[in-house]
Amino acid sequence: MAQAAQMASSAPDVRSGRRWNQRTVAPWLFLAPGLFMFTVYVLWPIVQSITLSFYDWNGLYNRDGEFTGTFVGLGNYAELMRDPAFDTSLWNNLKWLVLYLLALPIGLFIAIFLNQTVTGIRLYKSLFFFPFVISQVVVGLIFAWFYAPNFGLFYLLTEAITGKGTAILADPDLVTYGIIVAGLWPQIAYVMILYLTGLNNVAPDQIEAARLDGAKGWRMLWYVVLPQLRPATFIAVIVTVIGALRSFDLVSIMTTGGPFGSSRVLSYYMFEMALGEFGFRMGYGAAIAVVLFAIMMVFISGFIWKMWRDEKER
Amino acid sequence: MFPRPIQQSSAGVQWLYTIALPVALLVWLFPLLGVALTSLRPASDLAQGNYFGMPSGIAWENYIYIFTQTPIGQYMLNSLWVTLPTVVGAVGLSLMTGFALAVYGFRANILVFFMFVAGNFVPFQILMVPVRDMTLQLGMYDTWYGLALFHIAFQTGFCTLFMRNFIKALPYELIEAARVEGVTEWRIFWFIVLPLMRPAIAALSVLVFTFIWNDFFWATVLTQGVDSQPITAGLSSLNGQWIAQWHLVSAGSILAALPPVLMFFLMQKHFIAGLTLGAVK
Numbered sequence: 023m024a025q026a027a028q029m030a031s032s033a034p035d036v037r038s039g040r041r042w043n044q045r046t047v048a049p050w051l052f053l054a055p056g057l058f059m060f061t062v063y064v065l066w067p068i069v070q071s072i073t074l075s076f077y078d079w080n081g082l083y084n085r086d087g088e089f090t091g092t093f094v095g096l097g098n099y100a101e102l103m104r105d106p107a108f109d110t111s112l113w114n115n116l117k118w119l120v121l122y123l124l125a126l127p128i129g130l131f132i133a134i135f136l137n138q139t140v141t142g143i144r145l146y147k148s149l150f151f152f153p154f155v156i157s158q159v160v161v162g163l164i165f166a167w168f169y170a171p172n173f174g175l176f177y178l179l180t181e182a183i184t185g186k187g188t189a190i191l192a193d194p195d196l197v198t199y200g201i202i203v204a205g206l207w208p209q210i211a212y213v214m215i216l217y218l219t220g221l222n223n224v225a226p227d228q229i230e231a232a233r234l235d236g237a238k239g240w241r242m243l244w245y246v247v248l249p250q251l252r253p254a255t256f257i258a259v260i261v262t263v264i265g266a267l268r269s270f271d272l273v274s275i276m277t278t279g280g281p282f283g284s285s286r287v288l289s290y291y292m293f294e295m296a297l298g299e300f301g302f303r304m305g306y307g308a309a310i311a312v313v314l315f316a317i318m319m320v321f322i323s324g325f326i327w328k329m330w331r332d333e334k335e336r
Numbered sequence: 337m338f339p340r341p342i343q344q345s346s347a348g349v350q351w352l353y354t355i356a357l358p359v360a361l362l363v364w365l366f367p368l369l370g371v372a373l374t375s376l377r378p379a380s381d382l383a384q385g386n387y388f389g390m391p392s393g394i395a396w397e398n399y400i401y402i403f404t405q406t407p408i409g410q411y412m413l414n415s416l417w418v419t420l421p422t423v424v425g426a427v428g429l430s431l432m433t434g435f436a437l438a439v440y441g442f443r444a445n446i447l448v449f450f451m452f453v454a455g456n457f458v459p460f461q462i463l464m465v466p467v468r469d470m471t472l473q474l475g476m477y478d479t480w481y482g483l484a485l486f487h488i489a490f491q492t493g494f495c496t497l498f499m500r501n502f503i504k505a506l507p508y509e510l511i512e513a514a515r516v517e518g519v520t521e522w523r524i525f526w527f528i529v530l531p532l533m534r535p536a537i538a539a540l541s542v543l544v545f546t547f548i549w550n551d552f553f554w555a556t557v558l559t560q561g562v563d564s565q566p567i568t569a570g571l572s573s574l575n576g577q578w579i580a581q582w583h584l585v586s587a588g589s590i591l592a593a594l595p596p597v598l599m600f601f602l603m604q605k606h607f608i609a610g611l612t613l614g615a616v617k
């Protein structure tokens with residue numbers, strides 16, 4: 023500050039000189055606390071994790087407080103390629119990614135269904151949104167109850183239809199789908215809210231004009247409404263993809279990756295490797311995290327690119 | 337308006353719609369309703385296999401039991417202790433970062449902004465090992481502030497995105513005019529911008545409250561005991577002890593879900609404004 027004042031007094035126009043300086047320094051002062059926290063807790067750990075993925079480390083330090091890991095180069099990644107559990111996790115992540123996108127059409131459908139002005143519709147909209155507000159831990163418990171063998175509603179339903187009940191969470195081939203359905207429940211609610219807000223802002227004159235031209239139903243939706251919903255669709259895709267790749271809570275609550283590791287996803291497998299019962303393999307865990315991070319970066323870059331384009335247009 | 341207002345349809349269709357609404361809602365919330373009912377069902381009903389029939393009575397004692405016989409009250413308090421400081425911290429920090437990024441045209445502006453946005457989307461696992469290690473080293477493992485500090489830092493990313501866009505949408509002439517009057521930058525922030533930020537602060541507060549209350553991953557990674565575990569992690573460990581005692585699991589689930597649900601109902605408009613990122617105008 024003293025320096026700034028000095029520089030200002032040497033400038034020909036004292037007042038504007040000081041103001042100019044203030045305006046160069048001010049943004050960084052405002053940014054400092056937030057940027058500091060973000061760097062310490064988010065940016066730096068990313069760098070550390072990537073570094074760590076080239077080491078073998080059990081998470082401990084020796085008596086002098088020194089790091090005890092050994093450098094293994096690409097060893098962790100080489101092991102990943104041969105690890106069948108990693109394979110399963112990756113495939114399951116792909117299933118999550120693809121099936122999670124079902125939240126878009128279903129969410130849009132519910133939004134269209136609810137986009138009316140009848141008495142009490144506001145309450146209906148909020149109640150439909152309910153699943154998103156609830157913790158995924160609770161969603162997981164609710165669905166575990168729903169799927170429970172012998173008395174769960176889903177079990178009874180399959181028993182009534184096929185004569186033999188399906189305990190979906192105990193079936194290695196079906197378990198992932200069962201968890202994805204649980205995850206879709208809140209995700210559909212989120213997408214629905216995005217589309218409801220979007221539908222609210224669809225230009226009425228365009229709809230009327232299209233209606234006069236004889237457009238209705240599917241054609242109206244596809245050619246007139248959907249193009250106007252593009253901003254909503256974009257955000258819906260991003261949050262759905264991120265949500266699918268972040269899936270951890272449901273797997274952890276409903277199956278802890280089982281049966282026989284068949285419902286593992288990368289995020290859960292990483293946790294298992296680094297902090298789970300198989301011991302503390304921090305480096306190997308970090309390598310899994312780096313793979314997940316790389317997949318996520320594809321989508322993050324897309325989002326940033328779109329934002330950057332929008333910024334330039336302004 | 338799309339679809340065509342139902343009032344313009346025939347009486348039959350209108351009638352159908354009136355019926356379809358509650359039916360659809362019932363189907364949609366069916367799992368939740370089932371759990372809510374189970375939480376009030378006496379244990380004896382479940383033991384006799386009466387899962388879905390008429391309950392033999394309303395069992396408030398399930399709730400009394402989990403409050404007196406398990407540390408669920410403590411878990412809820414722990415959650416509150418993590419959530420409230422995080423809301424204050426993240427909203428406070430992001431007001432400043434958002435202001436800096438919206439008002440000043442310095443060179444690194446867009447870079448810093450995109451960094452916050454991108455950071456907000458990274459998978460938690462890439463942060464897990466270093467953050468846990470750092471928290472251990474600082475002696476903050478298994479404390480509410482260790483968890484809250486991380487949450488503050490991470491949520492600042494999302495909040496900055498929101499605040500920055502919100503401030504950008506304010507009339508810039510206000511700030512210009514103040515500068516002409518010779519008002520200092522700090523006072524512009526405090527006396528001109530801040531009073532206009534109330535809707536944004538409200539929106540982010542409810543959102544961050546819900547996100548943090550519902551967080552499970554970091555609760556598992558950074559805490560472990562009854563003294564500091566939030567309700568999500570607590571419920572998960574209680575679930576391990578209550579094998580197949582669904583009346584207790586249900587009651588615990590309903591309790592854990594209650595605060596964010598209340599928050600949502602009280603602040604609905606703000607909540608939705610926050611979720612749509614202000615981008616779906």
